[in-house]
Amino acid sequence: MNGLYDGEFAGYKIASAAELDTALREAVVAVDANVLLDLYRFSPRTSSDLINTFKSLGDRLVVPHQALREFWRHRQRAQGSPRGATKTATDALAKAGRSMNDALGIWAKAVGFNQGDLGGLTGEVDALVRGLQEKLQQALAHADADRVGDPILEQLEGLLRGRVTSPLADEEHASCVAEAGRRITAEIPPGYKDAGKQEDGSADGGAGDYLVWYQATRYAQEHQRDLLIVTRDEKEDWWWRQGAEFIGPRPELSLEYQGLTGRRLFLMRPTDLLARASVLEVEVDEESSADAGRSLIYLDEIENQQPATWTLEELAVLLVELDAHAPPQAAALRLAAKGHPVHLDQVPELGAAPGVREMTMFASPYHRLTATLQAQGLLHPALPRIFRYDLAARTECFVVPPEVPALLRTLAAN
Incomplete structure (x- = not known):
């Protein structure tokens, strides 16, 4: 029993x-x-x-x-992480400030408020946002001072x-x-x-x-x-x-x-x-x-949280780093502007690259440089991977987030 x-x-x-x-x-x-x-x-x-x-x-x-x-x-x-969190918070404050100013503009038109006086109200919002952002930066500086070296x-x-x-x-x-x-x-x-x-x-x-x-x-x-x-x-x-x-x-x-x-x-x-x-x-x-x-x-x-989406500015920052440290990966990323999966044999600097291990190694600079830029607060911490394996194609090619091809075309046109 x-x-x-x-x-x-x-x-x-x-x-x-x-x-x-x-x-x-x-x-x-x-x-x-x-x-x-x-x-x-x-x-x-x-x-x-x-x-x-x-x-x-x-x-x-x-x-x-x-x-x-x-x-x-x-x-x-x-x-x-503290820097990334500070950037996320300061960006959110800036976005909130823009929303408040937009709301004030709509309100001013609805009630016939003097447009000259409206500038005083929006100025107060801007000053509040700047003040809060400065306090966040000061707090970050104090935290950094407590962690001199590692x-x-x-x-x-x-x-x-x-x-x-x-x-x-x-x-x-x-x-x-x-x-x-x-x-x-x-x-x-x-x-x-x-x-x-x-x-x-x-x-x-x-x-x-x-x-x-x-x-x-x-x-x-x-x-x-x-x-x-x-x-x-x-x-x-x-x-x-x-x-x-x-x-x-x-x-x-x-x-x-x-x-x-x-x-x-x-x-x-x-x-x-x-x-x-x-x-x-x-x-x-x-x-x-x-x-x-x-x-x-x-x-x-x-x-x-839901993953962020890549912006034109963030994609430009990543491409600068790829151009400097990983030119083949930069070339492969630009091929994604066509909106199609990217096969490694399309990259002239590489030629054919058979096998999963080679593809894993090829993707490493994307992940490494993205993580470094996120640690520096230059990229949003919740961005999706810029390159991932296309599982439906049995890892024979890579795909990018859906917003990236149009951003790449915009960058190429500038």
Whole structure:
């Protein structure tokens, strides 16, 4: 005879506060890439508190190799996140100012308001917008002053020395990527919510979450411990949720880990970890947990917003960089002005370029330069990829966002 949590129902056991505290003191604690990247997005005080909490874990701290790989892949953009957020906010203020002035103009005509006096009202709006934009720039300058050099990277160098798992052998890595693809198709956690990343041009496609899971669980298995994963990921392929409440890991994940090791699995977000830091005898600022929670909300809004569309100015900025650093890619992008998929053998500098790997390498400058310009605040952070594989053509060609061909024709005509 079995009990409430035996067999296939083991994953439904909800961790008590005491069990979470015990996990913090005893379990292997694996940190995901998004948490490391958030160190650049949090306030300096919150980042320092989180790093001190990680230090208190000693040799129980581990970073899966895949997580560190993703950290380096996205670090530059995360480092520039405050600038990107400031540009987004200042652009929004400018747009709001134009809307207010338009509304005042319509109102003035409707009531016969003196057009000369209207200039005084619109001047007040312009002054208000400029004042707010200046305050945002001042706040950004103060934040930059608090982060002279790269103190985050300096602290991580010491913290993660000897704490990153070894890379997988080629055969094992290929097996994991195949398993991740199977899980995405069957909607088996973790990682199936990343199905859209299958075409993102990276070597791992949508397999990143599964690779982190695989490396973290195998490490904890080797050390015969419970596993606590700290992640900012709030998607349903990791969390068991009821509305806005985070109950714990998906039952399937808990059951899988128990079947692998006979031990418990726990999940925490950075805000949860900071709220429980006293368990590890670490003193943190009382605002740090709240700050991490606010950052989570902001980042979710950014990640879930509708993608922006390319503008003439942004496309011109990208082409300047491509012309300087990646002429073949610039030539391929200009071919997209015809509005048709772009085949690599159309680019004279390249000739034929058979195979997916060559196409993946060809797309890299687009992604790298776009991320750099976004980090500098020169491109909107939610822009869609300028080049993506045409899956219907089995990666034999690239396509661009629908607004880009007309913009390219305009640039060519100027």
